[in-house]
Amino acid sequence: MSTFNILSRAEVSENNQAIFDNLEKAVGFVPNLYATYAHSDTALENYLNFANAKTSLSAKEKEVVNLAVSEVNNCIYCLSAHTAIGKMNGFTDEQILELRGGFSTINNKLDALAKLAKNITENRGKTNADVLENYFNAGYTKGNLIDTIALVGDKTISNYVHSTTQVPVDFPVAQPLPTTVVA
Secondary structure (H helix, E strand, C coil): CCCCCCCCHHHCCHHHHHHHHHHHHHHCCCCHHHHHHCCCCCHHHHHHHHHCCCCCCCHHHHHHHHHHHHHHCCCHHHHHHHHHHHHHCCCCHHHHHHHHCCCCCCCHHHHHHHHHHHHHHHCCCCCCHHHHHHHHHCCCCHHHHHHHHHHHHHHHHHHHHHHHHCCCCCCCCCCCCCCCCCC
């Protein structure tokens, strides 16, 4: 397999150089996965526009989806990044493990969201009717559902980019999910 090198600022297009500069200012570094997107002159900007688009989901809810999807897709890079981001959004280590397992004991709403994100990912969009009904009963709307599905797609893209390229993880590496953490 061809190795994917981590591109430096000098190796990317002018457009991607500007994005690298913005990432340096906002995050303090350019995550390896984003540098991998920069092998394309357009993919990094397109992905960041999609990932940062307006949504009806809160930052915390987005992390619920990101963690559940990344666990199903077995993406250590995204699990590691979103474990760190989940902590920044107020989740504890135990809560993050639950979310990765596709459930939550925090409240019924986040539990329904985690179960839906896991189910959509596992079933490639053929969502279980009971899981969907539980999601709506928890207070989510049809608009929230479309935003959740879009977020599942967003995260799946990054999961697949990492799974294909295997670029090094540059976040504290998430530990494997204990077999005792099951929904």
